[in-house]
Amino acid sequence: MEAVRLQGARVLRDAQGGDARALLGSRGSSSSSSSSSSSSTSGRVRLPLRRSKSRLSVVALDAAQPFDYESRRMEQMHKESKLKVGIVGFGNFGQFLAQRIVKQGHAVLAHSRSDYSSLCDEMGVSFFRDVDDFCEEHPDVVLLSTSILSTEAVLRSLPLQRLKRSTLFVDVLSVKEFPKTLFQQVLPAEFDILCTHPMFGPESGRGSWNSLPLVYDKVRVGSGVRDERCQRFLEIFEREGCRMVEMSCAEHDRFAASSQFITHTVGRMLGKLELESTPINTKGYETLLDLVQNTQGDSFDLYYGLFMYNINATEELERLELAFDALKKQLFGKLHNVLRKQLFDVGSAATNHAVAVASTAATVAASDKISNGSGVAASEKISNGSAVSQLTLVSTVEEAQGHQ
Structure with missing residues (x-):
């Protein structure tokens, strides 16, 4: 490689000396030429020059070679920027998140009670029925996408000893104080904790996540590469256009009780009235019908979890009455x-x-x-x-x- 560079530099120097069409002669031509003169000062033998009608073309032979250090380093940096995300609980919401994570080039693993092997093959996700095999893949991030009521049982069933000691655990529950306390009690001190709440779902975020809020709280995140890993996970939502809202878990639950819980309560109350579309629907009435559809589409366990695991929900229910x-x-x-x-x-x-x-x-x-x-x-x-x-x-x- 160094010899190629020196040869290219010598040709460029000769071209700058006034003969832009100078070409190096071959070994045969140099031996047959007897008219070349030697330099008494430098001792170098000057090769004969051939005149060519074509212009000199200099090609950098060492550019963009697969064995080049820069290309190898770029490839390594690209791999390091990608995460291996393991999703525990591959229901509707887990699938909803996995689609966007895979789209951004991250590796996604999945584990769930039900068999989603065929679906995962179509999505480009590696599915593991056995939780031990799942953990032995050593995901960088373990994302719990379970119901509120089953979160504790699922977390305690994971063989944490098979994971890397610095694994980042993330939840996406609609309440935040409960998973924060649970993670701190169950997970080893070496594990990082990030509590998040995407304030949207498969229905509201079907087309785009642009401007939809993601609330997060870095409960326990180490410094250096561990903080960089946490930031790379949050960048998944940033690149989709989410409005990133950093907020404490306690503050989130206080706001969620007066917004999300009230919304679900009103929607389910209207659902009990069995409202139907009419030929003279107003826009306001259409909005109510949409509210009923959105809230009734979620399981009652979700609604019960919003009430049971948010200490502010009871007060909001009394205020509503x-x-x-x-x-x-x-x-x-x-x-x-x-x-x-x-x-x-x-x-x-x-x-x-x-x-x-x-x-x-x-x-x-x-x-x-x-x-x-x-x-x-x-x-x-x-x-x-x-x-x-x-x-x-x-x-x-x-x-x-x-x-x-």
Whole structure:
């Protein structure tokens, strides 16, 4: 290689000396030439020059060779930038994540109770039925994609001793304090912990992840190459366009209770009403139907997990009930005021007082009937409450007018 470089440099030097078409003669031509003169000062033998009509073309023979140090180093750096990600739990969400991870060139392993061998072959994922074989592949990242209710059992069933001591564990649960505490209790101190929550799923993230939020908390991540590995995993979501939100697990759960849990609660309440599409749907009603579809598409275990494993969920449920009760009272209060003005001609102070008392009593009775009624559909309770209120109001007013 060095000899080739020296020969190229010598040709370039001769070309710069004024003869751009100079070519080195072959060994045969040098032996047959007797007219070349020797230099008395340098002792070098100058080879005869051949004139050529074509221009000199210099080719770098050592460029982009497979044995070149730079190409070997680039290939090594490319391999080091790719992760081996092991996904435990290859259901809908695990498959959803694996598609994007494989697309970015990372190696993906999978382990699950069900047999997904055929699907994994199509996706370019290595599937392992045996969890010991899975762990002996030494993935850089172990990604738990299980339900909230089964997370602890799955984590404790993993043969952690077969993994590399610096393995990065990642969860994607909808609650964060619970997996954080669980990981810290079960995993050895040498393992890194990253808690994440992609705030989207197979439905909302079907086409693109652009601008969809990913919440994460580096609970326990070592320095140097271990921090670089954690960052490379987060870059999977960054390259898909996610909005990266670094937030503590406690803060996440507080926000999620007043957003995600309320959303699922309202969607499931509307689902109980068995809403149907109509020929005169408004955009608002279409939004409600979409909400029902999205929330009902998730398992009840997911919804129960949002309630059970988020300490803030109970408070939000109580606030929702209080808000609904206040709204009912406001509706019935307005209803009786309208009835009093439209149906009756109230002329005396005694009648005014009687109507006001009747209105208040009817409102309270109707609200209590709605709140305490058991085994009656919501629509029936509201209708019965309204009818009782109106009859009570009418009889009270008639009685007041009869005494005048």
